[in-house]
Amino acid sequence: MNSFDTHEVLNQAAPFADVNLFRCDPALREAVEREGAGWAGAELDALGAELGRAEILELARVANANGPRLMSYDRSGRRVDEIEFHPAWHQLMSLLVGAGAHAAPWRAPRPGAQVARAAQYLLFGQVENGVQCPVTMTFASVPALRRAPALAEQWLPKILSNEYDPRSLPVSHKRGALVGMGMTEKQGGSDVRANTTRAEPILGGDGAWRIVGHKWFFSVPQADAHLILAQTDAGGSAGLSCFFVPRYLPDGSRNAIRVQRLKDKLGNRSNASSEVEFHGAHGWMIGAPGRGIPTILEMGGYTRLDCVLGSAGIMRAALCHALHHARGRNVFGRVLSEQPLMQNVLADLALESEAATAFALRLARCFDQPDDPAEALLGRILTAAGKYWICKRGPAFGAEAMEVMGGNGYVEDGPLARIYRELPVNSIWEGSGNVMCLDLLRALGKSLPEAGAALAAELMPAAGLDPRFAACAEALLDELPALVQDEGGARRLAERLVLAVQGALLLRHAPGYVADAFVASRVAREPGGAFGRLPAGTDCAAILARTLVT
Known part of the structure; x- marks a missing residue:
């Protein structure tokens, strides 16, 4: 050691990198x-x-x-x-x-x-x-x-092109295109019916409408086009319609969309989100007049699926970094990942992550079968419930993973601080928790007998595998008609529904030590409280050996 060095760097885990993220899972x-x-x-x-x-x-x-x-003007003073x-x-x-x-x-x-x-x-x-x-x-x-x-x-x-073309050009000159969305306004937020942006038909034109108004959250302002909502008459009595608003008009000129500023966000900082005004921008209607919300909500179903997938992915990343750190760190004379209390915390996080992954891909299969009425209905229900529960679990999950790494997790040198800041966004974007739970009630209320049957078909094949699960699944199905009427209890309903589906998936397909621990900690008892409360007898070592295979 150099005579001017005060110490050697020891007992620091290497960064989690150069790992096949698919093969290790x-x-x-x-x-x-x-x-x-x-x-x-x-x-x-x-x-x-x-x-x-x-x-x-x-x-x-x-x-x-x-x-x-944001570059509002070019060097000649032109608005760009x-x-x-x-x-x-x-x-x-x-x-x-x-x-x-x-x-x-x-x-x-x-x-x-x-x-x-x-x-x-x-x-x-x-x-x-x-x-x-x-x-x-x-x-x-x-x-x-x-x-x-x-x-x-x-x-x-x-x-549909697999070429990413970031150039700012009319779409006819590009190799690939991106599309964004603008729904919310200052006065309304989730209540998009309160939108004041208005659209009027341009007479004698090519079917375009002239749009005047604003969007408080306008995602991906660099996109080649956006889908937005606007009122289709001055009084708004016709309701909202959906419009396709390109960045460039067919004649090659820029559309009259003015980016006011970029949002200074807690997380998701690499991505541009903005506020805009439409100064007579041109847009083309998609769907029937006054039916903008159902039209754009078809898009919302897929974005909400991605919120579930995105949260599952971020939680998996946080878990991998934390577990990798614990495997490479000695504390009080023992490897951190082999200490019983830390094993309990990490295994609990691992259960949460595996259940989120299983749920997310099962939900994706619903989207693979749009012509199957039962699958389509199940997907409608699970999208709303999963968007609520899985995204809601994320911030607490990220905080616990950060705590595993201690101070190394809290500083910006590593990825956990960024990961933690990312986790709330999927709960807020595309419908906050309450919006999702109310959406769940609407979906169930419109099709309760069929929805109950679809849920039963998903849950009951696992009922014979665990009496604790069977009791909870049967209670949920029996109580469903009453639960749908209880708006104040909608969050609890969404939670129960997701946990039941996750439990059924793990009982049927995961190793017994995973399924038993999940049912014991989340189905047979209230799952509230911090991570690291798995009951005695849980095979934490086996769960962790399965979690990250390197």
């Missing part, structure tokens, strides 16, 4: 096979190896440390409303779009396509989450766009 691999996307295994394995490289994980850090900048990104952002976007996570099920539909894409998205969620926002909205825009054949003919070839 048995629960994800099993779910991909089980839910009908086994054919994508080789592709997902290659993607997992690429995303786990240290160089790719470093791009995530750099993209967040060097967030987007451009967003400038660090090259790391563009490299990550190229990876995500190149893998087809924005469009693969629409480009090449086949059984399991949504599940394969969901697994891709969950893997990307372990790397960087800002780039997932434009990819999600582009993916979700396709079903809505298909309602407007003329727009679809022009735009879908560019949207």
